[in-house]
Amino acid sequence: MASALTDPTQEFRDRTLSTVHEIYRPILRGYFAVFATYYLIMSPINVVTTIGFEMVVISLASSIAAVTGLFGTWLLRKPVQAKRVECLLLWMNSMVIANIAIALNIAFEQEKLTYFIIASMLFALASVSFRQALVSIGICGAVFLIFVQRIPYEATISLGYLSFAGAMASLAIAFFLRKAIVNIAEAKIETERELTKARAVGEEMREKSLSDSLTQLPNRRAFFAELRRVLSDQNNGKSPDKVWLILLDLDGFKAVNDIHGHLTGDNLLQQVAGRLERFVDHQAHVSRMGGDEFNLIIVTREDEAHVLKKCQELLDLLSANYIIDGRQVRVSCSMGCKLLDVNESSRTQINQADFALMSAKKQGKNRVVVFDDAHAERAAARFKIESALREADLEKELTLLYQPQLDLKSSAIFRAEVLSRWCSPSIGSVAPEEFINIAEESGLIADITLLVVNKAFSDLIKWPEPFPLAINLSSLDLISDAVIDQVIDAAARYSIDPQLIEFEVTESAMLADFEKASANLRRLSKVGFTIALDDFGTGYSNFNYLRVLPINKLKVDRSLLENPGDPMTEKILISLVGMARALGVHCLLEGVEDELDLLTAKRVGAGSIQGYWIARPMNALDLHRFVTQEKSGYECRNVG
Numbered sequence: 001m002a003s004a005l006t007d008p009t010q011e012f013r014d015r016t017l018s019t020v021h022e023i024y025r026p027i028l029r030g031y032f033a034v035f036a037t038y039y040l041i042m043s044p045i046n047v048v049t050t051i052g053f054e055m056v057v058i059s060l061a062s063s064i065a066a067v068t069g070l071f072g073t074w075l076l077r078k079p080v081q082a083k084r085v086e087c088l089l090l091w092m093n094s095m096v097i098a099n100i101a102i103a104l105n106i107a108f109e110q111e112k113l114t115y116f117i118i119a120s121m122l123f124a125l126a127s128v129s130f131r132q133a134l135v136s137i138g139i140c141g142a143v144f145l146i147f148v149q150r151i152p153y154e155a156t157i158s159l160g161y162l163s164f165a166g167a168m169a170s171l172a173i174a175f176f177l178r179k180a181i182v183n184i185a186e187a188k189i190e191t192e193r194e195l196t197k198a199r200a201v202g203e204e205m206r207e208k209s210l211s212d213s214l215t216q217l218p219n220r221r222a223f224f225a226e227l228r229r230v231l232s233d234q235n236n237g238k239s240p241d242k243v244w245l246i247l248l249d250l251d252g253f254k255a256v257n258d259i260h261g262h263l264t265g266d267n268l269l270q271q272v273a274g275r276l277e278r279f280v281d282h283q284a285h286v287s288r289m290g291g292d293e294f295n296l297i298i299v300t301r302e303d304e305a306h307v308l309k310k311c312q313e314l315l316d317l318l319s320a321n322y323i324i325d326g327r328q329v330r331v332s333c334s335m336g337c338k339l340l341d342v343n344e345s346s347r348t349q350i351n352q353a354d355f356a357l358m359s360a361k362k363q364g365k366n367r368v369v370v371f372d373d374a375h376a377e378r379a380a381a382r383f384k385i386e387s388a389l390r391e392a393d394l395e396k397e398l399t400l401l402y403q404p405q406l407d408l409k410s411s412a413i414f415r416a417e418v419l420s421r422w423c424s425p426s427i428g429s430v431a432p433e434e435f436i437n438i439a440e441e442s443g444l445i446a447d448i449t450l451l452v453v454n455k456a457f458s459d460l461i462k463w464p465e466p467f468p469l470a471i472n473l474s475s476l477d478l479i480s481d482a483v484i485d486q487v488i489d490a491a492a493r494y495s496i497d498p499q500l501i502e503f504e505v506t507e508s509a510m511l512a513d514f515e516k517a518s519a520n521l522r523r524l525s526k527v528g529f530t531i532a533l534d535d536f537g538t539g540y541s542n543f544n545y546l547r548v549l550p551i552n553k554l555k556v557d558r559s560l561l562e563n564p565g566d567p568m569t570e571k572i573l574i575s576l577v578g579m580a581r582a583l584g585v586h587c588l589l590e591g592v593e594d595e596l597d598l599l600t601a602k603r604v605g606a607g608s609i610q611g612y613w614i615a616r617p618m619n620a621l622d623l624h625r626f627v628t629q630e631k632s633g634y635e636c637r638n639v640g
């Protein structure tokens with residue numbers, strides 16, 4: 001930056017004061033080389049053409065001039081201090097003048113006086129400073145004037161003109177040549193400066209494009225570049241070390257953003273980045289992929305146990321309290337690790353590390369999972385399902401089953417839950433939990449939901465009497481305005497009374513994006529659909545949702561009926577049902593498989609039940625038969 005403010009002329013001067021500018025060096029070298037050659041040739045000639053004391057003097061003078069010339073040529077082959085060159089030039093020029101003077105002394109010839117003029121022009125051409133040129137030309141002129149006295153008056157006049165012209169030419173050369181060189185030098189300095197600036201800007205842009213603006217950590221691009229680099233090192237056999245890829249995702253970051261606001265969220269990410277950097281201490285490459293995802297690339301000779309130990313230490317460090325604006329904030333984190341193999345593509349291996357990360361999340365978060373053979377098998381199976389799902393003709397392959405729900409008070413089937421079944425011609429039947437999950441992760445769930453909704457509506461209008469249905473919505477559906485719009489449109493298109501349809505949603509939708517999910521729930525509720533909170537008792541079981549959201553029914557997860565005789569389970573069920581009732585929400589118990597479950601459901605005060613004891617999921621025709629048959633005497637089940 002400082003150099004951008006200095007004046008180029010000043011800079012040139014400063015530089016020429018310290019070292020001879022590189023533009024100038026070839027001229028000066030040429031100058032010394034000319035005199036070196038000239039006097040190397042002249043020295044033996046002088047020895048031959050003179051005798052006695054004269055020979056000694058002129059040979060000595062020409063030899064000294066030749067040596068000076070050689071020395072100057074050698075000295076200027078690389079940057080050299082301007083002062084030293086100034087002295088050397090003065091010495092060289094004095095030697096030249098001395099040689100002319102000695103030669104004239106030995107044998108005076110009037111024409112030889114022009115040597116002084118030629119010499120002064122050369123001095124002007126090759127001067128390191130104007131001052132030095134002036135001194136050299138001055139000495140030359142003085143010696144010239146001494147010899148001028150030896151010639152007749154008439155000749156002096158014509159020589160006077162000649163020398164005057166020579167002196168003028170020398171001075172003009174000295175002045176304008178220097179000016180020209182200064183101009184070139186300035187232009188060069190300017191270009192250099194522009195180049196430096198351009199390089200700095202380029203470097204800054206490169207750094208910016210490779211670093212994340214919030215945390216200053218390397219970004220996605222930098223991560224991929226580093227991954228390519230370490231893998232290519234491995235491939236070339238340059239590194240015998242192992243490369244570990246670790247994907248890291250914060251648990252509960254979304255909640256921090258929702259509860260404390262985005263500024264706190266940003267601050268948290270910066271603190272996480274700081275802890276990560278300090279922990280790895282340049283021993284690994286840390287990058288931020290976006291959001292609350294970070295990656296580590298570790299090149300190490302240590303074994304898996306050591307890497308896992310380090311990951312666990314990092315996990316503990318990142319889970320320790322953060323202080324943001326005087327408030328304590330806590331998050332944990334999950335990690336997916338993969339030992340990289342040069343023979344596999346980096347894309348595949350990133351997916352594998354991601355798979356391990358997903359497993360860590362599914363196993364309850366706040367843990368490290370290494371991608372292993374079992375994961376590889378599961379990932380391959382998952383990939384097969386995902387590919388089949390992408391290519392499936394779901395219109396044909398996806399069918400719907402209906403599972404009745406029974407009201408315990410009236411002993412009547414009052415609704416049926418719509419459950420999807422997918423039988424792929426290539427891979428056979430896939431469990432709904434599995435393909436729904438994969439559809440969610442691969443962005444196909446909206447298509448499935450809309451297909452299910454349309455098929456269910458189309459079944460519904462075929463029945464002589466409309467029958468209430470419950471349809472599952474994925475959390476991704478609930479946070480998508482477009483899906484909710486299309487669901488509402490479909491009901492209008494089929495002229496379905498919204499009162500007949502209940503949408504089952506899970507708490508995960510609220511956790512994903514509370515604002516969006518609650519807004520869409522309100523829209524559905526406003527149209528007249530009812531809402532059930534599904535799988536209650538498995539997640540956070542947040543009763544607050546029942547209070548603040550338009551939820552009409554609580555579906556208690558079947559896992560709570562797994563130990564029907566257990567007094568603790570029963571106490572939990574009683575409190576769940578009691579709480580729901582207090583909030584004016586209907587309570588349905590899922591997974592009622594036998595009489596024991598039924599008794600429990602009745603004892604804890606559930607309003608309705610669903611489960612194999614009533615019926616397994618069945619097709620539309622069977623449901624119709626089942627419902628009409630129930631009407632003519634369901635009491636045979638003796639539930640009343």
Ligand code: C2E
Pocket residue numbers: 403418419420431432433436449452472473474504534535558590591592593610611612613617
């Ligand atoms: P869910 O919504 O909790 O559905 C109830 C599941 O429990 C169904 O499994 C049903 O067959 C099963 N079930 C019913 N009664 C009993 C019982 O007495 N004992 C036992 N052990 N199980 C019982 P299914 O059909 O395999 O569906 C599994 C999950 O897949 C569903 O759980 C739901 O989360 C999801 N799913 C199914 N169809 C759809 C759909 O169309 N859309 C969405 N988004 N999810 C669906």
Ligand code: CA
Pocket residue numbers: 417472504534
């Ligand atoms: Ca359900």
Ligand code: CA
Pocket residue numbers: 534535555557558590
């Ligand atoms: Ca359920």
